[in-house]
Amino acid sequence: FEVNFTDPYLCIMTTLSQTKEIFRRADAVCFDVDSTVIREEGIDELAKFCGVGDAVTEMTRKAMGGSVTFKTALTERLSIIRCSREQVNKLITDHPPQLTAGIKELVDTLHQRNVKVFLVSGGFRCIVEHVSTQLNIPLHHVYANRLKFYFNGEFAGFDETQPTSESNGKGKVISMLKEKHGFKNVVMIGDGATDLEACPPANAFIGFGGNVVRQQVKERSLWYVTSFRELLKELEKI
Numbered sequence: 343f344e345v346n347f348t349d350p351y352l353c354i355m356t357t358l359s360q361t362k363e364i365f366r367r368a369d370a371v372c373f374d375v376d377s378t379v380i381r382e383e384g385i386d387e388l389a390k391f392c393g394v395g396d397a398v399t400e401m402t403r404k405a406m407g408g409s410v411t412f413k414t415a416l417t418e419r420l421s422i423i424r425c426s427r428e429q430v431n432k433l434i435t436d437h438p439p440q441l442t443a444g445i446k447e448l449v450d451t452l453h454q455r456n457v458k459v460f461l462v463s464g465g466f467r468c469i470v471e472h473v474s475t476q477l478n479i480p481l482h483h484v485y486a487n488r489l490k491f492y493f494n495g496e497f498a499g500f501d502e503t504q505p506t507s508e509s510n511g512k513g514k515v516i517s518m519l520k521e522k523h524g525f526k527n528v529v530m531i532g533d534g535a536t537d538l539e540a541c542p543p544a545n546a547f548i549g550f551g552g553n554v555v556r557q558q559v560k561e562r563s564l565w566y567v568t569s570f571r572e573l574l575k576e577l578e579k580i
Contacts, residue, residue, distance in 0.1 A: 357564050358564050358565055360546075361546045361547075361548070361564045361565045362565065362576055364527050364529060364545050364546040365529050365546060365548065365565075365573070365576060365577075366576060366577065366579065367527050368452075368457055368527045368528065368529045368545075368546075369457060369458065369525045369526055369527055369528070370457065370458040370459075370460065370519060370523070370525045370527070370528045370529070371452055371457055371458075371459050371460070371528075371529045371531065372459075372460045372461075372462045372512070372515070372516060372519075372528060372529070372530045372531070372540075372544065373445075373459070373460070373461055373462070373531050373532065374462065374463060374464075374512075374530075374531065374532030374533060374534065374536075374537045374550075375461050375463035375465050375469075375470050375473055375486070376463065376464070376465045377533045377534070377553045377554045378442065378531065378532050378533050378537075378550050378552075378553070379441065379442060379445050379461065379473060379477070380439040380440055380441060380442060380473055381439075381440045381441075381442050381553050382439065382440065382553075383399075383402055383465075384439065384465040384466060384469045384470075385398065385402060385416075385419055385420075385423075385465060385466070386398060386399050386402055387433065387437060387439075388423055388425055388429075388430065388433055388466075389419065389422070389423050391425075391429060391432075391433045391436075391437065392423050392424075392425050392429055394422050394423055397422050398419045398422055398423060401415050401418055401419045401422075402415070402419065411508075411509045412464060412507070412508060412509045412511070412536055413502075413507055413508050413509065416464065416487070416500065416507060417500075420489075420497070420499070420500060423497075424497045425489070425497055426491070426495050426496055426497060427489075427491040427495040427496075428495055430466075430468055430469075430489065431468075433469075434468065434469060434472055438472065439469060439472060439473050441473070441476060441477075442552055442553060442570065443552070443569070443570070444569060444570030444571050444574065445477070445570050446476075446477060447570070447574060448570045448573055448574055449477045449478070449479065450478075451574060451577055452577075453478065455577070458483070458523070458525070459477075459479050459483065460479070460483045460484070460485065460515075460519065461473065461474055461479060461483065461484045461485070461486070462485045462486075462506065462512050462515050462516070462530070462540075463484075463485070463486040463487075463506060464486070464487060464506050464507075464511070464512075464536055465486055465487065466486060466487055466488070466489050467484065467486040467487065467488050467489075468489065469486075470484050470486040471484055471486075485504075485505070485506055485512075485515045486504070486506055487500050487501065487504050487506050487507050488500060488501040488504060489501075505518075509536065509539070510536075510539060510540075511536070512530065512532075512536055512537060512539070512540035513539060513540040513541075513542070513543050513544070515540075516528055516530065516540055516543045516544050517543045520543060526545075527545050527546075528543070528544050528545050529544060529545065529546045529547070529548060530544035530546075530547050530548070531547075531548045531550055531573075532547075532549070532550060533549070533550045533551065533553065533554055533556060533559060534556060534559060535556070535558060535559060537549075537559070538558075538559050538562055538563065546564075546565075547563060547564070547565075548563070548565050548566075548567060548573070549562075549563030549565070549566040549567070550566075550567060550568075550570075551566060551567070551568045552567070552568045552569050552570065555568075
């Protein structure tokens with residue numbers, strides 16, 4: 343069988359099949375959280391809860407589209423929200439994050455196959471840990487940003503030393519995981535520009551549009567899915 347690389351369609355098909363094969367053989371899968379594993383954007387929900395939803399949603403759109411740096415967008419959004427520890431706790435209690443359909447089954451299936459699953463998020467650890475517990479993902483497999491509070495519970499900024507607080511931060515996490523665990527095939531799955539840019543060092547990227555479609559990501563993804571069931575079907579082929 344000879345592939346004619348002058349035919350761009352054939353070339354894309356070959357790369358798509360390679361992406362699917364890497365996913366089937368993955369020893370680690372990293373998921374973005376907001377608008378991927380859960381249906382909403384955690385920071386937008388927090389902003390709505392604190393009464394500044396519209397201003398922050400616009401900043402999130404710019405950050406996800408890749409038109410401003412992630413750290414700039416995060417700093418600006420948090421300076422608008424200025425949430426207290428009490429508000430964050432109340433948000434998680436009153437409006438717990440909603441899992442995307444099919445994610446529980448997909449994570450369970452990956453775990454059954456001894457694939458390591460990580461949550462790599464530009465969102466906040468306090469929310470992401472709640473999600474990881476629902477999915478039986480160990481807390482030491484969570485990489486996310488940390489909010490900082492003063493002793494009286496008032497907002498004090500965020501931990502700027504976390505790799506996920508910067509553009510290309512997810513790639514740094516994946517490089518570190520490969521070095522630490524010796525993973526050969528790491529797949530990144532997500533909806534946004536920060537997920538797409540993590541490949542490489544991720545060996546493959548799968549764009550996810552089940553909650554929101556970001557055009558730039560859709561156009562640049564070799565494999566773009568709108569349901570986690572498409573990924574489950576691929577694993578069933580093994």
